[in-house]
Amino acid sequence: xxxxxxxxxxxxxxxxGCGGPDDEVPVFSATTSQPVxxxxxxxxxxxxxxxxPVVSDGGATETALLTDVRAARHAGYDxxxxxxxxxxxxxxxxxVEPPVRADGSGAEVTVAGGAVLLVRMEPxxxxxxxxxxxxxxxxxxxxxxxxxxAIVELVRSGGFEAVLTWAAGVDEERPFRVTRLENPARIVLxxxxx
Numbered sequence: 001x002x003x004x005x006x007x008x009x010x011x012x013x014x015x016x017g018c019g020g021p022d023d024e025v026p027v028f029s030a031t032t033s034q035p036v037x038x039x040x041x042x043x044x045x046x047x048x049x050x051x052x053p054v055v056s057d058g059g060a061t062e063t064a065l066l067t068d069v070r071a072a073r074h075a076g077y078d079x080x081x082x083x084x085x086x087x088x089x090x091x092x093x094x095x096v097e098p099p100v101r102a103d104g105s106g107a108e109v110t111v112a113g114g115a116v117l118l119v120r121m122e123p124x125x126x127x128x129x130x131x132x133x134x135x136x137x138x139x140x141x142x143x144x145x146x147x148x149x150a151i152v153e154l155v156r157s158g159g160f161e162a163v164l165t166w167a168a169g170v171d172e173e174r175p176f177r178v179t180r181l182e183n184p185a186r187i188v189l190x191x192x193x194x
Contacts, residue, residue, distance in 0.1 A: 046077050046192045049175035051095060056180065058090030058122075063162050064185065065137040066126040071146035071154060073193065078148040080168060080189040082121065085137065088185045089124035089164075093117065093178050100167050103158025112145070113152035113169025117176060119189060123162035150174055150193035 058064075068083040096118045099108040126138035142156035153169040170191060179188040 046175055046177060046190060049077075049177040049190065049192055051173055051175055053092065053094035054176075054178045055092045056090055056178070058088050058180070062086050063123040063125055063129075064089040064121070065128055066121075066124060066164060067137050067184075069138065069140055069154065069166070071148055071151055073146075073148045074190075076193060077190045078146075078151045078193045080119075080151065080154065080191070082119070082166070082187040082189075084124065084185040084187075086185070088180045088182065088187060089121045091122075091178065091180075091187055092120045093176065093189060095173055096167075100155075100157050103163055103165050104160035109155060109157045109167065111153060111155050111157075111167045111169040113171055115170045115173040117168040117170055117189075117191070118157070119166045119168065119187070121164045121166075121187065124164040125159050125162060126156070126164060127159070148193065150191050 064084040064086050066082060067085055068081070070083075071078060071080045094117070096116050098111065098116055100111050100116055100118065101107065102109050127134045127136050143153065145153050150171050151168055152171055155167045155169065156165070157167045158165040168189070168191070174192045176189060176191045179190070180186070181188060
């Protein structure tokens with residue numbers, strides 16, 4: 001029995017040694033005993049992304065009114081879109097240390113995740129103060145967990161004196177990039193994801 005086991009081991013070593021330099025030796029999964037690739041597919045790099053703050057003056061001549069907030073998973077990044085009417089506001093996007101404080105009141109706003117990316121937009125609001133009773137222009141959720149890889153939670157953290165703030169709770173501090181788009185007016189936040 002010992003001789004047979006020794007023979008099998010020697011044959012396995014010889015077979016592995018016979019492969020050329022470009023041959024791939026299969027690696028097996030410990031749980032399924034099925035071969036898996038020994039090479040890994042690289043995660044795409046998010047071009048132009050970093051963890052540095054991003055600031056833009058914007059182009060809105062009047063208060064931009066938020067109409068939609070959405071998030072989606074893409075290959076290598078998660079995307080958050082803030083859509084407006086009346087133009088694209090200026091913005092500042094940066095990582096902040098918790099706790100996040102609500103605009104105006106200063107109340108603590110909890111945000112799930114290992115890191116918090118704060119998105120401050122101005123002049124911007126989510127209600128039209130020029131109309132009687134100030135109707136809401138954004139009627140979606142003010143706190144939600146999208147089906148994304150890196151973003152854990154999106155939370156509205158304030159709308160005060162034409163400054164609108166949202167916080168993105170991210171699993172960890174990751175590179176991001178910000179783009180402004182027109183027709184419709186949007187601020188697009190892309191966050192690198194696993």
